[in-house]
Amino acid sequence: MSTTLPSHVDALVIGAGAAGLFYAAQFGARGRSVLVLDHARKPAEKVRISGGGRCNFTNMETEAARFISQNPHFAKSALARYTPWDFCDLMSRHGLTWHEKTLGQLFCDQKSGAIIQMLLDELDAAGGQLRLETDIKAVSRADEGFKIKTSAGSVTAGRLVIASGGLSIPKMGATGFAYDIARQFDLNIIEPRPALVPFTFEGAEKDAFAAISGVACNVRAEAGGASFDEAALFTHRGLSGPAILQVSSYWSPGEAVSLDLFAGGDGAAVLQALKADNPMKSLASALEVVLPRRLVEMLQGRGLVPDLPRLADVSHARLEDVAQGLSHWQVKPAGTEGYRTAEVTAGGIDTAELSSKTMEFQRVPGLYFIGECVDVTGWLGGYNFQWAWASAHAAAHSD
Numbered sequence: 001m002s003t004t005l006p007s008h009v010d011a012l013v014i015g016a017g018a019a020g021l022f023y024a025a026q027f028g029a030r031g032r033s034v035l036v037l038d039h040a041r042k043p044a045e046k047v048r049i050s051g052g053g054r055c056n057f058t059n060m061e062t063e064a065a066r067f068i069s070q071n072p073h074f075a076k077s078a079l080a081r082y083t084p085w086d087f088c089d090l091m092s093r094h095g096l097t098w099h100e101k102t103l104g105q106l107f108c109d110q111k112s113g114a115i116i117q118m119l120l121d122e123l124d125a126a127g128g129q130l131r132l133e134t135d136i137k138a139v140s141r142a143d144e145g146f147k148i149k150t151s152a153g154s155v156t157a158g159r160l161v162i163a164s165g166g167l168s169i170p171k172m173g174a175t176g177f178a179y180d181i182a183r184q185f186d187l188n189i190i191e192p193r194p195a196l197v198p199f200t201f202e203g204a205e206k207d208a209f210a211a212i213s214g215v216a217c218n219v220r221a222e223a224g225g226a227s228f229d230e231a232a233l234f235t236h237r238g239l240s241g242p243a244i245l246q247v248s249s250y251w252s253p254g255e256a257v258s259l260d261l262f263a264g265g266d267g268a269a270v271l272q273a274l275k276a277d278n279p280m281k282s283l284a285s286a287l288e289v290v291l292p293r294r295l296v297e298m299l300q301g302r303g304l305v306p307d308l309p310r311l312a313d314v315s316h317a318r319l320e321d322v323a324q325g326l327s328h329w330q331v332k333p334a335g336t337e338g339y340r341t342a343e344v345t346a347g348g349i350d351t352a353e354l355s356s357k358t359m360e361f362q363r364v365p366g367l368y369f370i371g372e373c374v375d376v377t378g379w380l381g382g383y384n385f386q387w388a389w390a391s392a393h394a395a396a397h398s399d
Contacts, residue, residue, distance in 0.1 A: 005131065005153045009033040012148055012157035014177065016043035016130060019371025019388035020163030021119040026396035028126030035129045035157070037150060038164075040173045043132065044116045046165070049172075050385070055112035057091075058084040058389070059382035061104035067387065068249055068377045070190055074351040075376045075387065078359070082393035084386055094118045103230075105381040139181060145366045161368045161395060166345025167192055168372075174339070178349060178373035185364050188350035190375040194342035195249040198240035199257070199333035206334075208302060210236045212294040219243050220260035224250030229263050234295070238333060245380050248336060249346055259329040261291060267323030272316060279312035283322070286311055304329060344384050346377040358398035359391055368395045 011027050013020045016038035028034045042048075050056055059066075062084050064076040084106070091098065096118060097109040108115050123130060135151040145158040164177045179189050201209060216233040221243040233241035239257075247257060262270055274286040284305050287296045299305040304325050308314050339345070349369045353362055359374070361367040370391040378384040 005150070005155050006033070006035060006129070008144060008156045009035045009129075010157070011035075011159040011161055012037065012146070012155060013161040013163055014038070014136060014148075015163035015165060015371070016040065016132065017163060017165055017371065017388070018044060018047050018119070018385055019165075019392045020161070021123055021130075022389055023161055023163060023370060023392035023396045024128045024130075025119065025122035025126045026393055028123065028128040030396070033127070035131065035155065036123070037131050037134045037136065037148075039133065039135050039175075041133055043130065044119065045172045046169065047116050047119075047385075048112050050112055051107055053112050054107045054109075055115045056101070056105050056107050056382040056385070057098070057115055058087050058106050058386045059104045059379075060084055060100065060106060062383060062386045066379045066383055068195075068346060069351060069375050071351045071375075074354075074356050075390075077356040078390040078394040079386070082390040084382075086393075087386070087389050090122075091115075091118065094121065103381055136177065139184065141364075159366045159368065161370060162373060163369075163371050163392070165372045166348055167339045168194065168342040168345045170339055174345075178369060181367075182349050182369070185361065185367060187353060187361055187363075190347040190350050192345050192347040194336050194339050195346035195377050196245045196343035196380050197248045197336045197338065197341060198235065199238045199244060199248060199251075200335050200337055201238040201331070202334040205331060206238065208298050209234045209238055212292075212298050215292045215294050216241055217261065217292055217295060218263040220262075220264045221247045222258040222260070223247040223255060224252060226250040232259065237337065239331070242380055245343065249377060249379075251333070251336075253335065254332075256330045256332045259331060261326045261329060262323070267327045268316075268320045271319040271323050275311040275314065275319065279310070281311055283308040283311060283314065299326070343380065344372055344377055346375075348373050348375045351375050355398075357394060359395040360398060368398075370395050 010032040011034045013024050013036040016036050024034045024036045067075045098106045137149040140147050142156050144156040146160040147156050162178045167174050212234045213236045216231050219232045220229045228243045228246035230242035232243050278286040284296050359368045359370050371388045378387050
């Protein structure tokens with residue numbers, strides 16, 4: 001990659017992450033000159049750590065309903081025109097393979113580094129340039145489109161594409177740059193917030209959860225009208241795990257989260273079956289068949305598992321009452337772990353003034369916003385990568 005800034009390019013991309021690199025390769029492949037700038041030392045570091053290093057690069061079940069936005073219809077156009085299978089085809093052309101883990105999640109067999117290299121190879125083949133460790137000093141309108149002053153000099157560009165992400169994981173270089181540019185050009189911002197993030201608790205609840213840190217079980221977690229059936233993990237600070245991360249995107253401060261410890265199953269039927277199979281056991285002892293022992297002990301201490309010495313002596317009505325409590329366990333988080341551990345940022349650039357077909361800011365022709373910085377936030381499991389690919393593709397193939 002070149003280390004010298006050109007004086008002018010057809011498109012300048014700020015952000016060398018998933019969306020920025022993919023846009024640049026797609027746009028460059030159309031015979032246009034393109035330059036990617038980033039202040040980081042290495043490109044696509046969030047791609048590198050994703051999926052435990054294996055890169056959960058898309059989800060086969062992608063649809064607009066699995067994204068959160070002030071405008072739930074905004075993502076439909078881009079997602080329809082660049083699908084998970086389109087990205088799989090690209091991977092195949094580079095000799096990469098993948099496997100499905102659960103719930104439509106696709107992981108790269110060759111790990112995340114191979115995905116990054118593929119993006120860089122695509123950029124190189126398209127004639128694009130990448131310049132890292134370059135700070136953006138100022139952005140302004142110019143006769144040629146935009147003038148960008150950087151720590152390495154100035155460059156003009158016909159198009160300016162903001163792909164700098166959101167605020168999540170600041171230790172990896174996340175900044176609010178995209179929001180600064182939006183404010184400069186008078187574009188509204190939906191209040192950003194951490195999403196796909198663990199919950200924290202205070203007081204007795206925090207102590208109880210910390211005492212069983214590391215325990216996990218399948219639950220149905222519900223908050224803000226959304227529910228997810230996956231694992232929950234108790235931690236020293238509170239709750240994590242896939243089900244918890246999912247509902248965190250829908251949760252509002254001060255609200256309770258409902259946990260169904262039967263994960264959507266018929267709790268009363270489960271307890272009645274335990275009674276039939278273990279009539280001489282206590283309720284707590286029998287419950288260890290379906291729930292981790294340390295969790296049962298904690299639930300006993302919080303009154304959700306009453307002291308019932310022999311199930312044979314317990315009525316079905318009493319078991320139904322217990323099942324109700326275990327199916328609708330209400331916990332109230334004190335907050336979240338914040339951007340430090342949030343996988344993505346919800347909110348961001350208001351889609352009301354962006355074209356859903358091109359991602360262009362309609363009042364400032366030539367200015368585009370793609371990827372995480374836009375108010376489109378996917379579920380856990382590869383959805384946010386698919387939004388990066390699809391939004392970048394939409395912008396790169398606009399006239």
